[in-house]
């Protein structure tokens with residue numbers, strides 16, 4: 001069987017890390033695409049030279065030509081600009097919308113059968129726009145946010161409870177912004193829900209509330225520290241987990257920004273919810289029962305995503 005092909009659109013911080021992880025994990029051959037000449041080629045050469053040390057044979061190439069992504073099985077999109085201190089994800093909208101148009105057209109023309117994972121921010125609007133511009137089926141275009149937001153939540157919870165991250169499962173719904181909805185009733189340590197752990201005296205409601213808040217602004221905390229860009233290690237790891245779920249038909253239940261058609265009371269919008277990802281792309285949307293607080297928070301998050309789409313349509317009339 002021929003090797004799988006992974007195309008990475010955007011060869012910046014996340015793109016380079018994605019390529020490194022994909023090579024180390026032996027996911028397939030890798031094509032790094034960027035509009036800047038030399039950067040994808042340079043990174044591809046540098047990464048290829050890891051092969052003899054790490055013992056991987058992946059063919060890694062850099063390109064500025066969309067024709068080279070032809071036949072890709074998975075495409076991960078990080079093209080665009082990242083946040084600087086003081087910027088919200090939404091501040092990136094105008095610039096990155098234009099980028100999504102070019103990327104969507106490039107994918108449609110060269111790799112229309114790929115499973116596409118969008119990471120570019122503001123995520124919920126960009127994945128929607130990328131789907132519109134590419135015309136690919138909705139179940140083959142997803143946004144990566146929930147895996148990252150849950151990883152941040154799990155990391156903080158593991159620290160709080162002083163337990164292994166392996167035993168923490170956490171749950172984050174909604175848009176990838178300050179309105180995201182970490183759901184504590186479905187967040188557990190080895191199956192014990194966080195509210196029960198509070199009752200058992202392992203933590204307090206106030207401390208968990210602070211962790212929820214820190215998770216919501218988890219990306220901003222890193223932007224504030226880095227000063228020159230945004231997080232890239234954990235976003236890349238999260239994107240790769242989604243790619244693996246598709247390539248290896250793992251049928252993993254992962255939170256992802258997907259196109260909803262009535263689930264959670266949301267129609268024709270990309271919002272973060274738990275889904276099953278396997279060889280069929282998004283194979284199922286998992287609709288869980290939410291308490292009133294989570295429902296209210298989700299509604300606020302959905303409204304924030306809707307506002308972003310209005311802004312996109314005002315910038316690019318072809319999206320109306």
Ligand code: APR
Pocket residue numbers: 009010011012013014015033034035036039078079080081082083092096099102103119120121122229230231232235
């Ligand atoms: N087509 C392809 N690549 C592009 C385009 C385009 N039209 N426009 C910009 N790029 C490239 C840039 O040249 C750069 O190499 O996208 C890359 C972005 O890399 P970084 O600036 O390092 O940003 P990164 O940290 O990788 O984040 C990328 O993901 O999490 C989001 O908010 C983040 O939107 C940002 C994206």
